[in-house]
Amino acid sequence: MSRRIRRTPYTDKVIHHGVRGFSVVNHMLxxxxxxxxxxxxxxxxxxxxxxxxxxxxxxxxxKGPDAARLVQLMTPRDLRQARVxxxxxIPLIDDRAGMINDPVLLKLSEDRFWLSIxxxxxxxxxxxxxxxxxxxxxxxxxxxxxxxVQGPKAxxxxxxxxxxxxxxxxxxxxxxxxxxxxxxVIARSGYSKQGGYEIxxxxxxxxxDLWDLxxxxxxxxxxxxxxxxxxxxxxxxxMSYGNEFTRANNPLECGFGPLCYLGDDLDYIGKKALMxxxxxxxxxxxxxxxxxxxxxxxxxxxxFPVTSPHGETLGxxxxxxxxxxxxxxxxxxxxxxxxxxxxxxxIVHTPDGQAREGTVSGVPF
Amino acid sequence: MSRRIRRTPYTDKVIHHGVRGFSVVNHMLxxxxxxxxxxxxxxxxxxxxxxxxxxxxxxxxxKGPDAARLVQLMTPRDLRQARVxxxxxIPLIDDRAGMINDPVLLKLSEDRFWLSIxxxxxxxxxxxxxxxxxxxxxxxxxxxxxxxVQGPKAxxxxxxxxxxxxxxxxxxxxxxxxxxxxxxVIARSGYSKQGGYEIxxxxxxxxxDLWDLxxxxxxxxxxxxxxxxxxxxxxxxxMSYGNEFTRANNPLECGFGPLCYLGDDLDYIGKKALMxxxxxxxxxxxxxxxxxxxxxxxxxxxxFPVTSPHGETLGxxxxxxxxxxxxxxxxxxxxxxxxxxxxxxxIVHTPDGQAREGTVSGVPF
Numbered sequence: 001m002s003r004r005i006r007r008t009p010y011t012d013k014v015i016h017h018g019v020r021g022f023s024v025v026n027h028m029l030x031x032x033x034x035x036x037x038x039x040x041x042x043x044x045x046x047x048x049x050x051x052x053x054x055x056x057x058x059x060x061x062x063k064g065p066d067a068a069r070l071v072q073l074m075t076p077r078d079l080r081q082a083r084v085x086x087x088x089x090i091p092l093i094d095d096r097a098g099m100i101n102d103p104v105l106l107k108l109s110e111d112r113f114w115l116s117i118x119x120x121x122x123x124x125x126x127x128x129x130x131x132x133x134x135x136x137x138x139x140x141x142x143x144x145x146x147x148x149v150q151g152p153k154a155x156x157x158x159x160x161x162x163x164x165x166x167x168x169x170x171x172x173x174x175x176x177x178x179x180x181x182x183x184x185v186i187a188r189s190g191y192s193k194q195g196g197y198e199i200x201x202x203x204x205x206x207x208x209d210l211w212d213l214x215x216x217x218x219x220x221x222x223x224x225x226x227x228x229x230x231x232x233x234x235x236x237x238x239m240s241y242g243n244e245f246t247r248a249n250n251p252l253e254c255g256f257g258p259l260c261y262l263g264d265d266l267d268y269i270g271k272k273a274l275m276x277x278x279x280x281x282x283x284x285x286x287x288x289x290x291x292x293x294x295x296x297x298x299x300x301x302x303x304f305p306v307t308s309p310h311g312e313t314l315g316x317x318x319x320x321x322x323x324x325x326x327x328x329x330x331x332x333x334x335x336x337x338x339x340x341x342x343x344x345x346x347i348v349h350t351p352d353g354q355a356r357e358g359t360v361s362g363v364p365f
Numbered sequence: 366m367s368r369r370i371r372r373t374p375y376t377d378k379v380i381h382h383g384v385r386g387f388s389v390v391n392h393m394l395x396x397x398x399x400x401x402x403x404x405x406x407x408x409x410x411x412x413x414x415x416x417x418x419x420x421x422x423x424x425x426x427x428k429g430p431d432a433a434r435l436v437q438l439m440t441p442r443d444l445r446q447a448r449v450x451x452x453x454x455i456p457l458i459d460d461r462a463g464m465i466n467d468p469v470l471l472k473l474s475e476d477r478f479w480l481s482i483x484x485x486x487x488x489x490x491x492x493x494x495x496x497x498x499x500x501x502x503x504x505x506x507x508x509x510x511x512x513x514v515q516g517p518k519a520x521x522x523x524x525x526x527x528x529x530x531x532x533x534x535x536x537x538x539x540x541x542x543x544x545x546x547x548x549x550v551i552a553r554s555g556y557s558k559q560g561g562y563e564i565x566x567x568x569x570x571x572x573x574d575l576w577d578l579x580x581x582x583x584x585x586x587x588x589x590x591x592x593x594x595x596x597x598x599x600x601x602x603x604m605s606y607g608n609e610f611t612r613a614n615n616p617l618e619c620g621f622g623p624l625c626y627l628g629d630d631l632d633y634i635g636k637k638a639l640m641x642x643x644x645x646x647x648x649x650x651x652x653x654x655x656x657x658x659x660x661x662x663x664x665x666x667x668x669f670p671v672t673s674p675h676g677e678t679l680g681x682x683x684x685x686x687x688x689x690x691x692x693x694x695x696x697x698x699x700x701x702x703x704x705x706x707x708x709x710x711x712i713v714h715t716p717d718g719q720a721r722e723g724t725v726s727g728v729p730f
Contacts (some may be wrong), residue, residue, distance in 0.1 A: 001368065001663070001664075001666040001682075002607075002608055003386070003607065003667075003683045003684075004484060004606070004608045004683070005389070006605075007666075007667065023370070024370070027484065094492060094496075095492075095496055100489065117370060120486055120491075121486035121489055122489070122492065123498045124465065124486055124487070124490035125379055125486075125489035125490070125492070125493045126493070127459060127490070127493065127496075128462075128489065128492065128493020128494040128495075128496075128497060128562075129493040129496060129497045130493075131459075131460055131493075131494060131496040131497060131634060132380075132493060132495070132496060132497015133497040186383045240367075241369070242367075242369030242392060243367055243368045271497060272551040299366075300367070301366040301367065302368075302372065303368055312676065318367075318368045319367070319368075333603060
């Protein structure tokens with residue numbers, strides 16, 4: 001730990017709760033595990049409610065007369081109908097249609113947006129474009145520290161604290177709520193498929209009070225501290241920038257095709273490259289699920305090569321783990337077009353030297 | 366570990382050598398410590414020679430007809446006289462003169478440059494500017510993995526492997542050398558003050574062979590695996606982006622004044638903001654050394670507040686440690702102008718509750 005790898009307003013709390021390690025996302029600490037095993041965390045997340053420090057989901061704020069224009073230039077998703085209060089999952093691409101990030105866009109007003117980002121410095125990308133194009137915008141990282149409440153009991157917990165309006169939020173919708181005497185953005189969102197909310201806390205000095213408020217109210221609901229759970233994330237098909245895809249991948253490969261507008265009446269960076277991919281037969285590979293057998297897989301600290309039964313390279317599992325619910329190993333991999341149909345047999349090569357039989361699966365698993 | 370936090374070609378080697386942990390820089394692993402204590406590493410580095418995996422010093426390659434123009438736009442340093450084969454330490458700033466990074470620039474040819482970066486996605490910054498300005502350049506991260514050989518015996522070791530030309534390299538100069546049957550850039554540089562070299566290895570598949578080559582030749586010189594050493598770095602006044610300075614700091618505060626060209630005949634991003642600071646009395650604070658007493662200081666995982674003896678806030682120590690050679694605690698801090706003269710008394714507040722007497726010091730200590 002150092003100043004460079006930034007603490008969050010909740011770091012002392014998660015240390016107090018016995019966090020077992022941290023990862024680093026956007027130059028900031030992300031708790032990595034609490035319970036003795038990821039499996040314990042997994043079952044708890046599916047049944048109860050957890051409190052997650054996801055401050056590393058930094059906000060890139062873009063505001064000013066040209067803000068809407070800049071945001072649209074950065075994504076192939078058509079934002080012309082976006083409404084204030086709506087959160088939108090948007091791929092960001094470069095001029096070669098390579099993925100830059102996959103943030104959630106929060107439209108705060110007609111001329112003010114937050115990009116809630118995965119692990120790359122979108123601020124520098126947006127600022128570079130804005131300066132290069134002489135756009136009339138300000139690009140900054142505000143003092144906002146998301147805290148997530150995830151799990152099936154999240155709605156009950158959040159409504160008890162912040163009122164019935166919590167129940168009315170549509171998936172990915174957000175609104176302002178009274179929180180500790182301030183007005184704060186709360187969204188129905190989060191990096192799990194168990195349902196939940198994210199409080200975009202503005203003002204780090206309120207962090208510990210907010211943590212304590214939710215923690216106290218959650219006692220009767222068996223609340224625990226948590227963090228994105230690898231089993232649950234893979235089962236849910238939730239991708240992670242830098243793992244499942246990088247700047248070497250285009251959004252069509254990532255399954256973002258439905259989010260890519262290719263009509264004539266909209267322009268954005270990378271559109272030409274994207275049109276070329278689309279018009280020349282589409283992507284050559286696609287992000288897929290893989291079920292595979294054998295013993296419980298070793299940790300996927302290096303990608304696992306995936307081949308056909310005849311030995312042709314098809315892809316690599318970039319996130320993989322044993323699912324105690326599905327009672328098999330599961331992973332996420334780009335798979336070449338020739339083999340991407342569901343149930344296609346393939347072989348997963350794990351670092352313990354095993355060649356494991358598997359099949360292509362849809363996601364969520 | 367995961368794919369997102371990238372391994373290097375040397376990661377298996379450093380694990381084999383008993384690395385005691387990793388940090389993350391530029392989404393890549395940086396070994397953190399080897400010997401039982403940082404102090405053991407320190408004394409060894411000052412006497413012998415060490416091999417450091419600094420692959421996280423990623424290269425941002427900028428090439429093409431507009432490459433020189435783009436690089437100049439990104440820095441206040443006057444690059445008009447830069448020569449091929451010369452490495453230049455250059456601050457990168459944004460439109461408000463905030464620090465973006467402090468890379469070493471390697472001028473490979475008149476239209477091809479590498480920026481050997483600290484911890485921020487300079488690639489996205491450069492690419493955003495290039496696209497925004499429609500410049501004729503390519504911006505990419507090549508397959509280059511720097512390996513550093515540091516310490517007083519580095520020249521002897523490197524010359525034994527790569528020839529007498531190693532001895533002729535000026536400080537920060539670089540040239541191409543024969544390495545494992547390939548031609549590779551070797552520079553006289555590194556993140557220590559003990560002298561040494563960095564091999565900018567192109568082609569990760571050669572990584573383990575290169576490690577073994579140097580390791581073998583270094584046996585008679587007591588070579589050890591190592592990494593940037595916190596005691597040595599602070600003693601040497603070597604700053605770390607994200608620790609000592611961020612986008613909230615301008616280059617004049619960081620001591621980069623001599624690298625900032627303010628003449629009329631050169632333009633770059635942030636020049637107007639920099640001129641305003643310079644013409645309104647200069648920076649309000651300056652990166653300084655601080656010597657402070659009391660017991661051996663606790664680890665500086667959060668900045669230590671620095672005040673005057675009367676309690677006025679003067680700055681914060683962002684990197685601090687006990688120096689066994691100087692026999693006192695030392696740190697780096699921005700210090701307000703009113704108190705930045707050497708030997709000015711001040712108080713350092715460490716998290717163990719102690720208020721320690723100290724003084725402002727020049728750097729290197």
